[in-house]
Amino acid sequence: MTKKTYQDTVNELRTKYDKERRNLDIKYALNNSEYSIGDILTDHMGSIKVDLIQTVLAHDNELPQCVYNGIVLNEDESYNVRGLRRGVWIQNIIKN
16 A cells, blocks of 8 residues: 555545534434424524524534524514525524
8 A cells, every 4th residue: 555545545534424424413403403494583683584404513512503594584573675684593592
């Protein structure tokens, strides 16, 4: 085995590991999510209607978690005229 072959094999293993780890992170976060697409979530900035769920690794917690993205709603839960979008982190959700 040459040095080049070794480095190529290690890079291939790292790529494979990263892909499998990301799939595991997504699966964990989505399986432990309390909310889904179409839900209305409220935090300290207002409310959104969820239309996209992303997963991230937070710095304060080594477990993957969801960030809920959607269109900003007015106080009467109608869509904002400007179509503003933003994300809501799980730790900022206000329980109703």
